[in-house]
Amino acid sequence: MYQQHSLTEFLDQLASASPTPGGGSAAAVMGSMGAALVSMVANLTIGKPRYQEVEPQMRELLERSEALRQRLLAAIDDDIAAFNQVMAAYRLPKDDPERGGKIQTALKSATDAPLACARLCGEVIGLCRTAAESGNVNVISDAGVGVLAAQAALKSCAINVIVNLNVIRDRAFVEDRRRLLDDLLNGKDHEVETLYQLVLKKL
Secondary structure (H helix, E strand, O other): OHHHOOHHHHHHHHHOOOOOOOHHHHHHHHHHHHHHHHHHHHHOOOOOHHHHHHHHHHHHHHHHHHHHHHHHHHHHHHHHHHHHHHHHHHOOOOOOOOHHHHHHHHHHHHHHHHHHHHHHHHHHHHHHHHHHHHOOHHHHHHHHHHHHHHHHHHHHHHHHHHHHHOOOOOHHHHHHHHHHHHHHHOOHHHHHHHHHHHHHHHO
């Protein structure tokens, strides 16, 4: 389980000739960092007399960001498992009559893994808004870094969804997943830029 590795171990594996972990796992890590920074802002707001009025909101924010952080860490292994399934299917003998079908099934799993991760990253962006608007202004820059990390993670997930959709033959599946991805991406760049500008104004 890669979420139990040290950062150095993970980066060493990421830099190696092994195909896993790869970009999908890196996206999950970026998303989890965004969630962790939201948690940091919440933790540094809770208990401060100046922010007493928003403390209940910050406690709820912390609970949600920590849950997302754990789910995004789990997404590292989900991505690896999905990719390994694809590689196993491609390694089947070319004369195996089930090879093509198994490849297509594996590619669908390899599409849904980053799509699920993208959904989580979109949620992190939403939490960053609360952190930036109501959190401790002394750590507002961390909310800014968090939302940019979540945006990078979201777009990285999108790349991994699209690369698989391009080789899937089930048109209904492709159209459905493209629609889901478009919905997840819709408006997010504008939301991130708005938050980025908010953070800059509060610095």
